[in-house]
Amino acid sequence: MPNSRIMPAAMTLKQWYFVHKWTSLICTVFLLLLCLTGLPLIFGEEIGHWLGTRVEPPAMAGQLPRTDLDALVADARARRPGDAVLFLSQNDDAPAWFVSMGRTPDATEDSAVFVYDGRTGAFLQDLPLRQGFMHVMFTLHVDLFAGLPGTLFLGGMGVLFVLSVISGVVVYGPFMRKLSFGTVRHDGSRRLIWFDLHNLLGIATVVWALVVGGTGVINTLARPLFTYWQQTELAEMTAPWQGKSLLTVFSSIDRAVVVAETIDSWKETAFVAFPGTPFAGPHHYAVFLRGKTPLTARLIEPVLIDAETGAIAAVRAMPWYVTALSVSQPLHFGDYGGLPLKAVWAVLDIITIVVLASGLYLWWKKRTMVVEQLLVEAEPHALPAGPLPIGEDA
């Protein structure tokens, strides 16, 4: 008698198998692309240093005070007169500051990004933008070179992937009811070996795959979520200044950052959006603070500084959906535990590629078989069930 605790009714298994087969088939090609482009992205920082596209500030002894940020911005403006300053941001690890410039204050694309040493103010490099191998990998991974529609399409593929993994776990039980864990029947047909490998590699890495897949889907919502934030929270925070004209001369940015950081001594500046950008509105600097510990670094708090008077205009915690986005990013990139974690991430990525490719192979080899035949074939010592396609033996 079949053990009904781990063997759902054959009808339900058929449905779950159908879900697994079809969600997998539709998304597999795109997931393979995401996994392959994702592999170099894991080591983006290291590759950037190796290729020379990223320059590190030189090591200096001691905790030196931050240089005058007004000087950085003035230098950046001098390099690109006519362009607007969009963002000023701080690197997570190295004491480098980035000044992003755009053709107009509401430009969606940077015209230049200048990197400075945060302790001396020395100019380090003009970041190469939108070029090179890593740019191709990144853009393919993020939107297939198709902008927001491309991103949302990949998000849809991510949802199918998550469904594929979940349904795979559901059908794992019945298929493994007679096979001890991890069995790989090396003496079986090629098809059987790959079946065993697909199951072993898949079930062992299922949590990682779900987390990386799920956080990938959340990341595709980044732009829509921030647009929503701008239209709701930011609009409320800047409401008292509605109707005022766009400023042309701004108060000191260095002063703005210092004043913002007085709000909370446990926080530091992550980045600053300049007046005119959608993140700050026409009249303010938006200084985004973040915590200093690994746990609190994901919690950002925007402080609006009046860019005319330099006074604090509004402070408000970020809503839950932005926090969710912030936490999703490290869990997707795998860059939050040093190089060893990145190495493990890469191996798990490769394992996922093998699971995807073997799944495709198994579907191709077994596409004429129904679930009952597949179940019989999965059992130990069983001979392949059902008619085999002419000319193939495995």
Place this chain on the structure above:
Amino acid sequence: MMSVHLTAHQVWGMPIALGAVSVVGLLAALLGDGVWDVVSWSALSLPIAVILSYVGMPHRQSCCVTHGLSVCSSSSHKRSR
């Protein structure tokens, strides 16, 4: 032909254990630096180690259970490839 059914614990024990270790590995480095990072990548490499150990393991068990020892050798069990 005798067929051996595994219990739910036998089927799901290892996957659940690996899943729990993976959750610990994913969260540890988020919570701190230094030793937390070590916990993270050590835990996440456990599924990899488990996979490698099973891939390398010669398979004879279940065929012995059902056929008896006389046919239990890889050469006589070879299928056409």
